[in-house]
Amino acid sequence: MATGLYTHIPFCIRKCHYCDFTSLPVEEEAASQYIRAFMREAEIRAGLLQPEQKALDSVYVGGGTPTCLPGDSLIAVLESIFFFFNVSGSTEITVEANPGTVDFKKMLSLRRSGVNRISIGFQSCRQELLDTLGRIHSFSQAREAFWEAREAGFDNINIDLIFGIPGQTPGHWESCLKAVGDLRPEHISAYSLQLEEGTPLYDRVRGGALEQCPEDTEAEMYELLIDFLKEKGYLHYEISNFALPGRACRHNLRYWRGGEYLGLGPSAHSYLGGRRFSNRPDLKGYIDSLESGKLPVDWEEEVDLKTAMSEAVFLGLRLIEGLDTGEYRKRFGREIEDVYGEPVRRLENQGLIGIEGGCLRLTRRGLMLGNRVFSEFV
Ligand code: SF4
Incomplete structure (x- = not known):
């Protein structure tokens, strides 16, 4: 079965105020040590895979900011993926690119190297919100x-x-959607801002310097998003993801459909052969492990049947098409209502989920309260 490959590039120009991802300010020496370690990891991991697992149907290079790597380092990362794994002309190859770290020349060299999908972090269209x-x-x-x-x-x-950025109004959001809609990208991902403890933005909101976006304003913005993009011909295929026909992100669909993937780089997660594992998040530990010939695994666990049954439900419910109850029966040998009868009935009565055409899915109200729904299945 084909695999998806995620690669984490742990560098950015500087840390955004809301970010709790693994990323450090980019610096030449650390970046070249990282690239050497990454190549070693790719070689070891590829050597452990079955031939059919080495066939990649999606590659996703994220971070961090892959496009802030100095010189040709990003191309070197891509080339080592192409060298150690099997990538074909039909493999979806995405690179995350942040404005301020790209130019036409860099885009052209990515396209020429075989990258066929670019994900650009706009985040907002208003300067004060970007600030x-x-x-x-x-x-x-x-x-x-x-x-x-x-x-x-x-x-x-x-x-x-x-x-849902502090200070953002539904009017700001609507004009941002119009400005982005005018560009006609093939895909739009829109997430509500998560205030993560330990970030400067969290501290400013908790300290009263900024007012958190009220829940009902955030819900209004989410409604606007769904209606606006639907009208523009985008298919709403996952809670936060919208695509023109045929342009859903294959790599992310793999996560939501329970497919296998391998993650390389600090803090990258993998799901392979019924096991989940994650790499160490600290760059030094990651590099030191690989320099001594060891894989930089932080933790590893077997996904037992109960966990797999629960994951299939809450990941499947993220998709607008929902979870195919027949597929669930085929995979686990049990009806979903027999395993989760009580939460399914309760959520149905609350109007948050429904079964239609053999699929269990979130209702429009359920889309707004996804986390409440998912917590019932964990
Ligand atoms: S660009 Fe992305 S990964 Fe880098 S600091 Fe900002 S939010 Fe975090």
């Missing part, structure tokens, strides 16, 4: 990055957006 988030770029730089990608030949571009 609140601590982004390094303006909206016009983001738009420029989009056109540079188009000019370089990318016909599959995602734009990432954030809503």
Whole structure:
């Protein structure tokens, strides 16, 4: 069975105020040590896979900011993936690119190296909101990055957006959606802002310097998003993801459908052969492990039947098509209502989920309260 490959690039120009991902300010020496370690990890991991697992149907290079790597380092990362694994002309190959770290030349060299999908972190279209988030770029730089990608030949571009930012109004959000809609990207991901403890933005909100976006305003923005993009011809296929026909992200669908994937780089997670494992998050530990010839595994666990049954439900429910109850029966030998009779009935009565055409899915109200629904199945 084909596999998806995720690669984590743990560097950014500087940390955004809301970010709790594994990323450090980029620096030449650390980046070249990372690349050497990454190549070693790719070689060892590929050597442990069955031939059919080495056939990749999706590659996703994320971070961090892959496009902030100095010189040709990002191309070296891609080339080592192509060398150690089997990538074909039909493999979806995505690279995350942040405005302020790309230009036409970089886009062109990515396209020429075989990358066929670019994901650009716009996040917002208003300068004061970008400043609140601590982004390094303006909206016009983001738009420029989009056109540079188009000019370089990318016909599959995602734009990432954030809503529910302190100070953001539904009016701001609507004009942002219009501005992004005018660009006509093939894919849009829009997430509500999560205030993560330990980040500067969290501290400013908790300290009263900024007011958190009220829940009902956030819900209004989510409704606006769904209606606006539907009207523009985008298919709402996952809680936070929208695509023009045929442009859903294959790599992310793999996560939600319970497919196997391998993660390389610090803090990257994997799900292979019924086991989940994660790499150490600290760059030094990651590099030291690989320099001494060891895999940088932080933790590893077998996914038991109970966990697999629960994951299948809450991941499947993220998809708008929902969870195919017949497939569930085929996979686990039990009806979903027999395993989760009580929560299913309760959530149905609350109008948060429904079964239609053999699929269990979130209702429109359930989409807004996804986390409440998922917690019933954990
Ligand atoms: S660009 Fe992304 S990964 Fe880097 S600091 Fe900002 S949010 Fe975090």
